[in-house]
Amino acid sequence: MWQLFVRWFHKWSSPKWFYEMSKPWSFWLGWAALLITTTAIIWGLGFAPVERLQGNSYRIIFIHVPSAFLSEAIYVTIAIAGAIGLIWRIKLAYYVAKICVPLGMSMAFLALATGAIWGKPTWGHWWVWDMRITSMLILLLLYIGLWALHNAMERPESGDRAAAILALVGVVNIPVIKFSVNLVTTLHQPATLKFTEKAPMHISMLIPLLLSILGFYLAFLALMLVRSRIEILRRERKAKWVQQEIEQLGNR
Amino acid sequence: MTKLAVANNLFCERDDRILFKDLSLNITQGEIVHIKGPNGAGKTTLLRRLIGLSWVVEGDLSWHESVSESGIRPDGHRFWYLAHRPAVTLMQTPLENLAFAVAMHQADVSEPSLWAALADVGLKGFEDVPAHSLSAGQQRRVALARLYLNLPQIKLWVLDEPFTALDVQAVSQLETTIESFAEQGGTVIMTSHHGLHHTSVRELHIGAAA
Amino acid sequence: MPFENISEFIAMGGHGLYVWLSYAIAAVVIGYNLISPRMAKKQLYKEHQRKLRREQS
Amino acid sequence: MIKLVQHTLQRELTLAYRRRADLLNPLFFFVLVVSLFPMGITTDLDKLTEMSGGVLWVCALLASLLSLDLMFRNDFEDGSLEQMLLSSAPPQVIVLCKIFCHWLVTGVPLTLLSPLLSIMLALPGHALPVLMASLLLGTFSLSLIGSIGAALTVGLRKGGLLLTILIMPVLVPVLIFGTSTVQAIVLGLAWPGYLAFLGAFTAGAFALAPWLTVAALKVSVCD
Numbered sequence: 001m002w003q004l005f006v007r008w009f010h011k012w013s014s015p016k017w018f019y020e021m022s023k024p025w026s027f028w029l030g031w032a033a034l035l036i037t038t039t040a041i042i043w044g045l046g047f048a049p050v051e052r053l054q055g056n057s058y059r060i061i062f063i064h065v066p067s068a069f070l071s072e073a074i075y076v077t078i079a080i081a082g083a084i085g086l087i088w089r090i091k092l093a094y095y096v097a098k099i100c101v102p103l104g105m106s107m108a109f110l111a112l113a114t115g116a117i118w119g120k121p122t123w124g125h126w127w128v129w130d131m132r133i134t135s136m137l138i139l140l141l142l143y144i145g146l147w148a149l150h151n152a153m154e155r156p157e158s159g160d161r162a163a164a165i166l167a168l169v170g171v172v173n174i175p176v177i178k179f180s181v182n183l184v185t186t187l188h189q190p191a192t193l194k195f196t197e198k199a200p201m202h203i204s205m206l207i208p209l210l211l212s213i214l215g216f217y218l219a220f221l222a223l224m225l226v227r228s229r230i231e232i233l234r235r236e237r238k239a240k241w242v243q244q245e246i247e248q249l250g251n252r
Numbered sequence: 253m254t255k256l257a258v259a260n261n262l263f264c265e266r267d268d269r270i271l272f273k274d275l276s277l278n279i280t281q282g283e284i285v286h287i288k289g290p291n292g293a294g295k296t297t298l299l300r301r302l303i304g305l306s307w308v309v310e311g312d313l314s315w316h317e318s319v320s321e322s323g324i325r326p327d328g329h330r331f332w333y334l335a336h337r338p339a340v341t342l343m344q345t346p347l348e349n350l351a352f353a354v355a356m357h358q359a360d361v362s363e364p365s366l367w368a369a370l371a372d373v374g375l376k377g378f379e380d381v382p383a384h385s386l387s388a389g390q391q392r393r394v395a396l397a398r399l400y401l402n403l404p405q406i407k408l409w410v411l412d413e414p415f416t417a418l419d420v421q422a423v424s425q426l427e428t429t430i431e432s433f434a435e436q437g438g439t440v441i442m443t444s445h446h447g448l449h450h451t452s453v454r455e456l457h458i459g460a461a462a
Numbered sequence: 463m464p465f466e467n468i469s470e471f472i473a474m475g476g477h478g479l480y481v482w483l484s485y486a487i488a489a490v491v492i493g494y495n496l497i498s499p500r501m502a503k504k505q506l507y508k509e510h511q512r513k514l515r516r517e518q519s
Numbered sequence: 520m521i522k523l524v525q526h527t528l529q530r531e532l533t534l535a536y537r538r539r540a541d542l543l544n545p546l547f548f549f550v551l552v553v554s555l556f557p558m559g560i561t562t563d564l565d566k567l568t569e570m571s572g573g574v575l576w577v578c579a580l581l582a583s584l585l586s587l588d589l590m591f592r593n594d595f596e597d598g599s600l601e602q603m604l605l606s607s608a609p610p611q612v613i614v615l616c617k618i619f620c621h622w623l624v625t626g627v628p629l630t631l632l633s634p635l636l637s638i639m640l641a642l643p644g645h646a647l648p649v650l651m652a653s654l655l656l657g658t659f660s661l662s663l664i665g666s667i668g669a670a671l672t673v674g675l676r677k678g679g680l681l682l683t684i685l686i687m688p689v690l691v692p693v694l695i696f697g698t699s700t701v702q703a704i705v706l707g708l709a710w711p712g713y714l715a716f717l718g719a720f721t722a723g724a725f726a727l728a729p730w731l732t733v734a735a736l737k738v739s740v741c742d
Contacts (some may be wrong), residue, residue: 041485045471045481045485046464046465046471047464048464049464050464050475055474055475055476055477056464056474056475056476056477056478056481057474057477057480057481059474059481060480060481060484063484063485063488064484067488086734102495102498103495106491106494106495107491109491110487110488110491110492113484113487114484114487114488117480117483117484117487118480118484120480121477121480138688138691141684141687141688142688142689144684145684145685145688148681148684148685149671149672149681149685152672152675152678152681153674153675155308155742157307157308157742158674158738158739158742161738161742162671162735162738162739165667165671165731165734165735165738166667166671166685168731169664169667169689169731170688170689172723172727173688173689173692176692176720176723177688177689177691177692179692180691180692180695180696180716181691181695183695183696183699183713183716184695184698184699219492223495223496223499226499227499227502230499230502230503230506233503233506234502234506237268238268243510246506246507246510247510249503249504249506249507249510250507250511300741303605304605305601305604305605305740305741306741306742307741307742308741308742327607328605328606328607328608329607330607333601333602333605335598335601335602336598337596337597337598337601338597338598339597339598339599339601339602340597340598341530341534341593341594341597341599342597343534343537343538344530344533344534344537348530348533351526352526352527352530352599353602355522355523355526355527356523356526356602356603356605356606356607356608356613357606357607358520358522358523358606358607358608382537
């Protein structure tokens with residue numbers, strides 16, 4: 001079993017293999033993501049019932065929660081990919097970590113923006129120092145740090161390694177940050193969705209929400225594959241197969 | 253003689269330019285290896301790769317167990333590395349600089365031997381002056397002083413342009429020191445634009461000239 | 463059905479501004495993420511062409 | 520090993536003494552910024568009492584961030600840093616010595632200066648020992664975590680601002696635990712819990728930071 005895993009791991013860590021094999025995956029994942037997200041959003045916007053306390057403004061949840069979940073998941077992905085790169089010196093892991101940074105950053109921004117907009121009808125202010133919004137702001141700052149560090153390094157290889165170390169520091173800190181922010185922010189509602197306890201939401205709202213989360217995750221996977229392929233082309237420019245591949249880009 | 257280091261298929265690239273490739277290298281104990289090449293040929297990078305201070309060079313390298321426990325890079329207390337940046341802290345005196353270099357090698361050297369080593373490089377009377385008030389050549393000598401300590405555990409010298417900023421007399425003195433170190437079984441790997449006149453010097457050309 | 467007609471759907475019970483603003487921002491962010499790989503591909507191709515021309519001359 | 524630690528500490532402290540002008544800057548900054556707050560917000564002593572903990576903490580944080588950039592820079596430029604990484608001793612030990620010295624020459628003086636500034640901000644006298652304890656612990660974890668950022672940016676010419684961007688979000692817990700401790704005692708609430716969180720955070724940073732710093736230094740030196 002372990003042997004099989006190791007062989008699989010080695011195969012996928014080769015940029016060329018990854019480039020070839022990920023093509024159909026990103027295609028199907030992308031279409032599935034589009035289908036599921038569109039369904040979820042149409043359902044959530046037009047057909048889910050009105051929430052008793054918040055009225056229609058709660059419909060922001062169908063993009064706020066998935067993007068918030070995703071932004072955290074992407075940070076963890078970056079840290080794991082960075083650790084794989086640092087430990088096993090796999091270039092592909094660094095590429096994945098690098099292209100995840102802008103994706104995660106945009107998701108954190110989206111979660112923050114929608115959270116702030118949602119705050120206006122709910123709390124009466126555009127910005128409230130709520131625990132989750134504050135943590136999301138710090139997460140966005142962590143992403144900006146990663147991005148800035150990567151850009152500041154002259155050689156992309158140094159940037160990869162430096163960003164991987166920074167991502168490890170950040171990922172260790174995320175739970176502590178959440179805990180500490182929780183200490184200072186008293187004004188907040190309990191987290192809307194917890195997997196450990198029964199969700200207080202009505203099932204007709206919950207299903208589109210779960211669908212939307214699924215769709216966002218699939219879209220992330222598809223985009224991650226697409227962007228990793230481009231990063232491979234950019235960084236492995238010297239390889240002959242990459243040059244042929246770039247030639248073909250013009251024909252499409 | 254023992255093979256101290258064996259390197260194969262070394263490959264280095266900077267900014268889309270290949271500095272060297274398929275470079276193989278055998279270093280035997282007791283020899284002086286002189287790495288030659290034009291500016292920007294990757295001499296310093298190669299030296300740094302040998303002692304494990306560079307990740308930009310790909311390829312295989314293994315060290316003999318007499319200088320390296322791990323086999324990957326020589327143990328810190330087995331060699332001196334004289335770098336382009338000479339590790340002379342300007343806010344410290346030559347004596348303090350030398351003492352700290354020794355401390356990082358976890359060696360035991362008595363105070364008089366430190367003074368003697370500084371006297372050997374012609375810094376007698378400057379031991380307690382802050383290094384920033386010394387001339388460029390004298391600052392290089394502070395870094396060179398550690399080579400005159402004669403620590404028994406040191407088996408290898410890795411010298412990057414050791415003759416920079418030295419006057420004629422100091423150059424010939426250093427040449428003699430390098431030669432006698434090699435005669436006692438020590439190994440020297442160095443880069444220099446200055447030719448050494450010694451029987452066992454082996455020249456290794458890298459870069460455009462090769 | 464929560465909405466009787468299209469204007470009610472747009473008004474969102476008085477919260478239309480917030481909901482539609484959120485979804486607009488989401489559309490922009492997601493749209494950017496979808497377009498940027500395409501731009502990057504074009505950029506790569508252009509750079510490659512430039513490099514080829516440089517090598518030929 | 521003990522000899523190496525002695526030597527490194529001695530070297531760092533004499534160097535710090537000889538470069539003492541650099542060390543005074545964060546202290547001046549601390550005094551200056553803290554005294555700007557009452558002028559900028561309010562001179563009402565009651566209100567100042569309420570914010571004093573937070574103001575002192577934010578300013579101490581910013582002041583010691585100022586000095587972080589110099590932690591490895593001089594050693595990087597004169598080549599001592601690569602010799603430290605080549606040393607036969609674990610480089611983590613040397614790095615820890617450097618972090619400790621950084622704390623001794625920035626965190627400790629800032630803490631010693633805080634009583635003076637706490638009077639200006641009308642912090643109640645009984646809160647002072649707790650403030651100083653929290654600052655002592657907090658500045659130490661700041662030096663520990665800051666060393667990672669300093670190591671990552673040491674090879675960059677304009678590393679100072681980037682260092683702040685990288686390290687600030689990670690330091691949020693330190694700030695929160697620190698100000699909460701001070702505010703708790705000012706408001707007459709139970710403060711030891713917050714101080715314990717700060718202690719736990721510092722302990723965690725103590726365990727992890729030297730390794731990450733060495734890894735980061737290797738990135739900066741070896742590439």
